[in-house]
Amino acid sequence: MSNPLFCGTDLAARIEAAEAELIVAATEAARGRGARGLVIPIAGGFACAAEDGSPMNKVVGLGFGGVPQPDVLAEVEHTLAGIGAPVQVELSTLADPDVGAMLTGRGYRLVGFENVLGHPLPGDTDPVPPRGIDVRPGGAGEIDAWVDALVEGFSQPDDVGVPTHEEFPRDVVARAERDFERAGVTPYLATCDGAIAGGGSMRLTRGIAQLTGAATVPAFRRRGVQAALLATRLRDAADRCDLAVVTTAPGSTSHKNVQRHGFHLLYTRAVLVKDTGG
Template sequence: MGGERLFCDVALAARIERAEARLTAESSDAARARRGDTIGFARPFSGGVASFAEDDSPFNKVIGLGFGGLPSTAELDEIEHAFAELGSPVQVELCQLADAGTGGFFTERGYRLESFENVLGRRLGDTDVPDGVRLSRDDELETWLSEVADAVAVADTEGLPSHEDFPRETVVNAMRDMAGVRRYLAERNGEFAGGASFRVTEGIAQFTGAATVPAHRRRGVQTALLRARLAAATEAECDVAVVTTQPGSKSHQNVQRQGFDLLYTRAILVKGTSATSSSGADSRQAS
């Protein structure tokens, strides 16, 4: 992993945040399509998106803003009202490279800092495809969702604990609704050992989650899933891969070992009842 390190300037951060906003909006829309109703929203907000997918969803948040000036008070009033009507707190995931004053704009409105999450990235190049990892077939979707949800439920104890805590059904729904992803599975000794996913948005490979079955942890499964997705992202002609992790977590350590650099941190700002959600990305990985 001795190649050129990836430096994140404001332009790259804005590009990644736009991709995250697009993922959030498309997945929020998919949740409504799955249910067959119109409850919730995914609407543009100050260059990003404000989304409510369903109760307790990781897609209930404001993300991607802060790269085109501050929102107006009237705009924020409208967003807060929309979340309040659905009984939800407002959770803002704010990139540290956003416009100066964005954080203060929200804290002056009563938002509190609840946690942080790290966004890491790396350039793409030749990566071998490890044995035992393959694309999950369409007819394996229910098995993949069930196995990964069960693995996510058993949190890894190394590193800082996650601030997230989702019901199993919510995890399954969120993974099912995640728009445009490619799903991978890893096998050991003929058993399902782990699952992971990623999607491509305008040349960015977004690693959108991974989990290892507890019985197969510390056996290189997460590393194999990472390398398989890196190879696929290179084949898809992406120029950068990104992943979101809990700071100090085993997942954070694993992706750094695979050449990912820390690009920036997001501050999680919340107004209302304490939130349980985050990006829905690899921050919920279980090693």
């Protein structure tokens, strides 16, 4: 059994910067297709609002570039209030603690947590996917099939672990996944006997392989689809990155799956929300 991977503030800052880059790029991709696509820099992070109900609507990367100036944060809150969007901050437990104190002092409330787990690369990446499941990067003509697989899988969660604090409509998820693809994620398709059984994605940046989501079509669950998607992406990233990261809900099936394949908990993000709607 490998030693647990230690995460200090420097590594957390690197991971959070990569996450912020991804959300900003996806939000800008949304703007490119005519959506709102709002991006506001704030204290080393960014406040993003892609469109109503989007998973990109949040403040990311905060807590590693100083504490936000009150007037700057107030302007962010005012801007988001103007479009009817709450301010959602995903704050690492390794961020500057003064940021959390500032947010709670301004009326932000805790609504949930998410875990960030890491796997050193190359490491033991288990290069052989489970038998019967084939995984490969999706081609330009397969984006629709990839999006359909993700939407189908995400729309029927396993309901294991802590209940999520948010849900997204299918059409919003579909558009967001296309935005992520335009932002530089590589789509992966898993097939079983020629049928599409699931999908996943990965983005390489700052020496980090971001495993940016994976879902199994419900009819193919319990066959090793997630393990196959994980093994293939780790193998593909092994010679280009020194770390793979994934974000999961606490106690979820995804958390259990990645931990079983050598991922270690690095830190948790607290999800804090301020309702700007009055």
